[in-house]
Amino acid sequence: MGDEHQLAISTRGLRKTYRTRQGRSVGVQGLDLDVPVGGVHGFLGPNGSGKTTTIRMLLGLIRPDSGSAQIFGHEVPRDLPAVIDRVGAIVESPKFYPAFSGRRNLELLATGIGAPRTEVDRVLAEVGLTERAKDKFRGYSLGMKQRLAIAATLLKDPDLLIFDEPTNGLDPAGIKEIRSTMRSLADRGKTVLVSSHILGEVEQVADTVSIVSRGTLVAQGRVADLIGASTQSVRLCITDTSAATFALVEAGYAVRDDAGVLVVDGVAESSHVTRVLADRGLYLSELVPVRADLESVFLELTGDDGPGASHEIAFAGAGARQPGDQGGEAA
Amino acid sequence: MRLLRAELWRFRSRLLIRWIAVGTLVIAGLVAVGAYVQSAPMPEDQVAMMRADYDATVADYAENGAQYLEDCRAQAEEQGLSDEEWGCTEEAYSVGDFEDWIGPPSEFGWDEPEAVEGPELSPYNGTPVEDLPAELRSEPLVGMEAVEGASWSGVGNVLTLLPVFVLLGLVTGVTFTAAEMSSGAISNWLTFEPRRRRVFWSKASGAALGTLPIALVGIAVAGLGSYAAYGLHDAYGTMGSEQWGYFAGGMARALVAAVVAAVVGASLGILLRHTAIVAGVVVGWFVVAEFILGLAMQVSALTPYLLSTNLVAWIQGGTNYQVTRCVVDDTQGEICEGVNYAVSTAHGGIVLGAVAVVVTLFAVLVFRRRDVG
Numbered sequence: 001m002g003d004e005h006q007l008a009i010s011t012r013g014l015r016k017t018y019r020t021r022q023g024r025s026v027g028v029q030g031l032d033l034d035v036p037v038g039g040v041h042g043f044l045g046p047n048g049s050g051k052t053t054t055i056r057m058l059l060g061l062i063r064p065d066s067g068s069a070q071i072f073g074h075e076v077p078r079d080l081p082a083v084i085d086r087v088g089a090i091v092e093s094p095k096f097y098p099a100f101s102g103r104r105n106l107e108l109l110a111t112g113i114g115a116p117r118t119e120v121d122r123v124l125a126e127v128g129l130t131e132r133a134k135d136k137f138r139g140y141s142l143g144m145k146q147r148l149a150i151a152a153t154l155l156k157d158p159d160l161l162i163f164d165e166p167t168n169g170l171d172p173a174g175i176k177e178i179r180s181t182m183r184s185l186a187d188r189g190k191t192v193l194v195s196s197h198i199l200g201e202v203e204q205v206a207d208t209v210s211i212v213s214r215g216t217l218v219a220q221g222r223v224a225d226l227i228g229a230s231t232q233s234v235r236l237c238i239t240d241t242s243a244a245t246f247a248l249v250e251a252g253y254a255v256r257d258d259a260g261v262l263v264v265d266g267v268a269e270s271s272h273v274t275r276v277l278a279d280r281g282l283y284l285s286e287l288v289p290v291r292a293d294l295e296s297v298f299l300e301l302t303g304d305d306g307p308g309a310s311h312e313i314a315f316a317g318a319g320a321r322q323p324g325d326q327g328g329e330a331a
Numbered sequence: 332m333r334l335l336r337a338e339l340w341r342f343r344s345r346l347l348i349r350w351i352a353v354g355t356l357v358i359a360g361l362v363a364v365g366a367y368v369q370s371a372p373m374p375e376d377q378v379a380m381m382r383a384d385y386d387a388t389v390a391d392y393a394e395n396g397a398q399y400l401e402d403c404r405a406q407a408e409e410q411g412l413s414d415e416e417w418g419c420t421e422e423a424y425s426v427g428d429f430e431d432w433i434g435p436p437s438e439f440g441w442d443e444p445e446a447v448e449g450p451e452l453s454p455y456n457g458t459p460v461e462d463l464p465a466e467l468r469s470e471p472l473v474g475m476e477a478v479e480g481a482s483w484s485g486v487g488n489v490l491t492l493l494p495v496f497v498l499l500g501l502v503t504g505v506t507f508t509a510a511e512m513s514s515g516a517i518s519n520w521l522t523f524e525p526r527r528r529r530v531f532w533s534k535a536s537g538a539a540l541g542t543l544p545i546a547l548v549g550i551a552v553a554g555l556g557s558y559a560a561y562g563l564h565d566a567y568g569t570m571g572s573e574q575w576g577y578f579a580g581g582m583a584r585a586l587v588a589a590v591v592a593a594v595v596g597a598s599l600g601i602l603l604r605h606t607a608i609v610a611g612v613v614v615g616w617f618v619v620a621e622f623i624l625g626l627a628m629q630v631s632a633l634t635p636y637l638l639s640t641n642l643v644a645w646i647q648g649g650t651n652y653q654v655t656r657c658v659v660d661d662t663q664g665e666i667c668e669g670v671n672y673a674v675s676t677a678h679g680g681i682v683l684g685a686v687a688v689v690v691t692l693f694a695v696l697v698f699r700r701r702d703v704g
Contacts, residue, residue: 060525061518062702080525089522095515099346112337113523
């Protein structure tokens with residue numbers, strides 16, 4: 001495919017504002033996004049942080065005010081026709097002709113892109129919709145609609161799949177199904193960009209993530225690296241909690257008492273905590289590192305204080321399941 | 332071509348469009364049924380009733396006609412007008428034949444008009460045209476009104492009803508695209524084909540090509556069905572090459588208008604995104620521009636540019652409108668006259684074509700640049 005050492009998606013200074021009654025509101029503000037080729041890339045951010053706007057700009061549905069975007073090295077939206085056959089996308093809720101059956105909707109799309117009708121059967125089977133293919137789209141459950149949308153994206157056998165909040169409104173079984181679909185697509189060598197504000201589901205499936213807040217990028221990199229880069233907490237069991245608290249605060253740590261257990265935040269190295277205490281003749285009965293998860297990283301980066309300094313970790317680092325094999329690197 | 336094929340397939344699959352096709356056939360059938368009723372000979376009891384009225388009037392005029400005429404002339408003198416100006420003529424108090432009394436039979440075609448001898452007369456007050464001031468001289472009548480008998484012939488009735496099929500073409504085009512825009516399905520479509528101009532033209536062409544057979548069948552059933560209905564009563568009348576040419580020309584132009592209306596409808600659907608909004612704009616236009624300004628307020632400068640005027644001109648081979656004009660004459664004082672102005676077929680075609688081009692190109696421009704939600 002010739003995409004080695006390339007990014008599937010790259011944006012620079014992407015900006016989009018909307019006219020509102022109160023003036024102009026910023027949807028995306030100078031976004032620099034890099035999505036490596038291969039693997040699942042989580043595009044995270046609170047509601048209204050600019051994820052869907054970014055995806056729409058990438059797909060040529062809305063025009064950026066300024067900045068540039070590329071998909072597989074092609075400038076978009078200008079060169080989108082050249083690359084659109086390699087991109088499958090579901091933007092927000094799946095939108096098909098409600099009065100047509102699932103099969104007819106797919107057949108229309110297949111006719112439009114010149115795909116053989118046999119592909120329709122294949123993709124319907126792939127998402128498990130063969131038996132309900134003749135039902136009208138308007139009668140589908142949300143999960144079936146999502147599956148039909150995924151089937152539509154697969155008609156092109158794309159290299160890049162963009163899923164915008166694909167699990168919205170789905171039950172746990174549906175969420176699990178979508179997650180495993182994304183994983184299996186990535187395992188087949190596709191690049192999957194999934195936007196979401198539900199971090200737990202992305203953390204389980206994503207290799208790399210970008211976190212946006214208020215239209216700007218606040219962090220991007222491998223999930224493991226981002227979690228690792230976050231400051232840690234440790235839980236301590238110790239007899240003399242007062243003396244321990246005094247010693248740790250004096251050493252510059254933030255300490256909380258959680259029902260007789262001390263929780264120390266902002267710990268870079270656990271051994272430093274034990275040394276501080278040992279120097280005062282205080283000995284621990286237990287020290288448990290509290291592992292940071294993506295949610296805590298996310299909250300830390302997108303908290304009320306607003307987006308802080310951009311927190312970037314090169315994709316070339318270790319830890320990702322497979323995209324790192326391609327050697328992609330953030331710009 | 333792939334996009335067009337998909338659009339044509341979507342066109343065929345849309346339930347609402349199937350209903351419009353059925354509705355078109357029903358309307359066409361009703362036109363033919365109307366022609367059958369129109370061409371039926373008058374029932375005998377009605378003929379007998381009219382005969383009784385005729386005989387009573389003949390008897391009344393024979394007994395009192397001279398007195399009526401004398402009274403009329405007296406009233407004319409009181410008003411300071413001539414007998415002719417007040418309508419006191421021998422003809423006014425004579426009945427003529429019974430055939431004239433009941434009117435000509437309803438026929439599909441019409442007889443060739445007899446050549447009129449003598450000076451050309453104003454169609455409104457009978458004054459020789461050459462005697463009128465230049466400002467009050469009417470343009471020659473065009474279209475159906477130019478041929479005596481054509482207006483109330485079966486051909487005339489059919490051509491008068493054909494704009495309904497043009498309206499159906501417009502509705503078809505609107506519903507074909509507006510539903511897609513309002514449901515958001517267009518954004519999904521654009522993720523498969525982002526070249527918006529291609530997408531637009533495939534939809535406009537799909538609307539045109541899809542509407543063509545529906546309108547063709549509708550117009551053919553209305554026209555040829557009416558011809559057959561008149562035939563059932565042996566009321567073809569005179570259908571020579573001129574009549575057939577006029578009839579076929581009108582139907583062909585109506586078909587073209589219906590197809591173009593579908594393109595305009597598709598453009599309006601894309602532009603305004605909701606069928607209800609398009610309906611509001613179209614109805615609003617007809618109420619404000621066509622009805623209030625055009626008919627009620629009689630803004631004569633607008634008349635030749637109204638869509639309704641030009642559509643009638645296009646289908647009927649020209650149409651006419653009248654404006655009351657007055658001039659002050661040195662000898663006769665103020666003279667007022669209903670002056671006839673003609674709108675030709677070509678004028679109708681150019682105005683309608685220009686409107687179609689402007690609406691369509693504007694829709695392309697907006698669709699190319701608009702953010703799709």
